[in-house]
Structure formats: C-alpha cells, structure tokens
Amino acid sequence: EPEVTQTPSHQVTQMGQEVILRCVPISNHLYFYWYRQILGQKVEFLVSFYNNEISEKSEIFDDQFSVERPDGSNFTLKIRSTKLEDSAMYFCASSRRTGGNNVLTFGAGSRLTVL
Amino acid sequence: DQQVKQNSPSLSVQEGRISILNCDYTNSMFDYFLWYKKYPAEGPTFLISISSIKDKNEDGRFTVFLNKSAKHLSLHIVPSQPGDSAVYFCAAEGAGNMLTFGGGTRLMVKP
Structure with missing residues (x-):
C-alpha cells in the first residue's frame, strides 16, 4: 500500500x-498538506499546497514557516528561528482529489522538540 | 474557534460491545465528515466518511451517522475489538480542501 x-522521525x-x-x-497525489499536533491538543491544519503554490x-x-517542493518527490516544511512553542508532532499528508470526500493519507509524523 | 468538537476525551468499552464516539460541529457549510484512527507513533489513518447529504454510511463493523439538524455525527463500532483501541478523530471538510479536526477520543476496548 502506498504511503x-x-x-526525520524525531x-x-x-x-x-x-x-x-x-x-x-x-506519487500520484496532487495536494499536499502539513498539520501539527502539540502534545495533548488537537491536530491543527497548517498549510495546503497544490500546483507548486x-x-x-x-x-x-x-512568516516563520515556509513550504517547498524542491523536486518531483519531496515536500518540505521549513521553520525559521524555532520557538519553544513550536515543539509538536508535524504530520505531512497528501491526497488525490481536490474536494468532495477528500481523503488525506498521513505520514507517521516528525516529532520536533525545541529546547 | 472550535468548529469541530469531541466532548469525550476517552471511552472504555468491553470487547464485543458497541462503541459510540460522538462529534459536534458548528459550521453548516461542511461538505463531508471523516473519521480517522490514530495509534501511538503513527499518523492518523482514514476510517470512514459521510457526505453531508446522507445520514448514514456503513463499512463492515463501522457505521457513521449524521444528524444535520443537530450538527452531530457519531461513529459506531460493533462489535468492538481490542485492536480498535486507539484515538479517534472526527474531521470535517469545507472549502479549500482542508480538514478541521476535533480533539480526539481515546477508545479503550477491554478484552
């Protein structure tokens, strides 16, 4: 099953x-997303990306955040000048459809700890 | 602004019995509602969805009911199994393809 x-994981x-x-x-998905979940809180939408924007x-x-699709496969989230409150689990997701039962497939997440 | 709310942070059910997870929403413009399941150290996994024009959708042991007038939906799992123990998130899809998630309900199914 595609995933x-x-x-990093952490x-x-x-x-x-x-x-x-x-x-x-x-690979055949067109929409890309970043969500985050601060410990003990809900999953929050950050950004969606389609057609390179x-x-x-x-x-x-x-302005602290930016996203990029530097090549045909990677989708990155950059966090500049991290703050303590940026500590969270960051989930990437992708989907094939543009709307109407838009089922997102999530990754396992990247845990960010800011000290 | 809590547009999607799951009021029960946790639920404990005996194996073989029915689990009922509830979700309330405030935005009447939501088109679809989805349930995701999340195990520790994994991302949310899609479980089942329902269109706002329907009131019921069933998939095996999982049934989602939608009451539009009450802005309420529920996920029924019957019979519940220990492997169903996870955090369940209700999510709503509106304009712009983004999903708005509820806070989640931790389901524990006891053998």
Missing part, C-alpha cells in the same frame, strides 16, 4: 535554529 514517508533543536522537515507524498494556510502558518 507518505516523513523524515528532531531536537535549540531555540532560534532553523529546522527542515521532509516528506515524500504518494500554497492554496490555503492557517493563522498558525506565519
């Missing part, structure tokens, strides 16, 4: 450092 893969960083989280979506973003996704 979304994410690296990253520990110092406050103020830049972090890049990587994702390989399912951001299609939707939440209030959380401010």
Whole structure:
C-alpha cells in the first residue's frame, strides 16, 4: 500500500535554529498538506499546497514557516528561528482529489522538540 | 474557534460491545465528515466518511451517522475489538480542501 514517508522521525533543536522537515507524498497525489499536533491538543491544519503554490494556510502558518517542493518527490516544511512553542508532532499528508470526500493519507509524523 | 468538537476525551468499552464516539460541529457549510484512527507513533489513518447529504454510511463493523439538524455525527463500532483501541478523530471538510479536526477520543476496548 502506498504511503507518505516523513523524515526525520524525531528532531531536537535549540531555540532560534532553523529546522527542515521532509516528506515524500504518494506519487500520484496532487495536494499536499502539513498539520501539527502539540502534545495533548488537537491536530491543527497548517498549510495546503497544490500546483507548486500554497492554496490555503492557517493563522498558525506565519512568516516563520515556509513550504517547498524542491523536486518531483519531496515536500518540505521549513521553520525559521524555532520557538519553544513550536515543539509538536508535524504530520505531512497528501491526497488525490481536490474536494468532495477528500481523503488525506498521513505520514507517521516528525516529532520536533525545541529546547 | 472550535468548529469541530469531541466532548469525550476517552471511552472504555468491553470487547464485543458497541462503541459510540460522538462529534459536534458548528459550521453548516461542511461538505463531508471523516473519521480517522490514530495509534501511538503513527499518523492518523482514514476510517470512514459521510457526505453531508446522507445520514448514514456503513463499512463492515463501522457505521457513521449524521444528524444535520443537530450538527452531530457519531461513529459506531460493533462489535468492538481490542485492536480498535486507539484515538479517534472526527474531521470535517469545507472549502479549500482542508480538514478541521476535533480533539480526539481515546477508545479503550477491554478484552
């Protein structure tokens, strides 16, 4: 079964450092997403990406964050100047359809710990 | 702004009995509702969905019911199995393809 893969599984960083989280979506999917889950809280939408540009973003996704699809397979989330409150599980997801029962396939997540 | 809410953080059920997980929403513009299951150290996995124009969708042991007037949906699992123990997230799809998740309900099925 095709799956979304994410690296690293866990990253520990110092406050103020830049972090890049990587994702390989399912190959025939067209929409890509980043969600995050702070420990004990709900899964929150960050951003969706289609046709090499951001299609939707939440209030959380401010100038500190950026996404990129540098080649045909990878989808990255960059967090500049990390803060303590950025510590969370970051999930990448992809989907094939643009709407109407848009089933997302999630990766296993990247745990980010900011010290 | 909690557009999707799961009021029960946890639920404990005996194996073989029915599990009922509930979800409430506030935005009447949601088109689809989905349930995801999440095991520790894994990402959410799609379980079942329902269109806003339907009131029931069934897939094996899993049935989702939608009450649009009450803005309420529920997931029924029958019979419940120990392997069903996980966190269940209700999610709603609106404009722009993004999913809005509820806070999750941890289901524990006791053998």
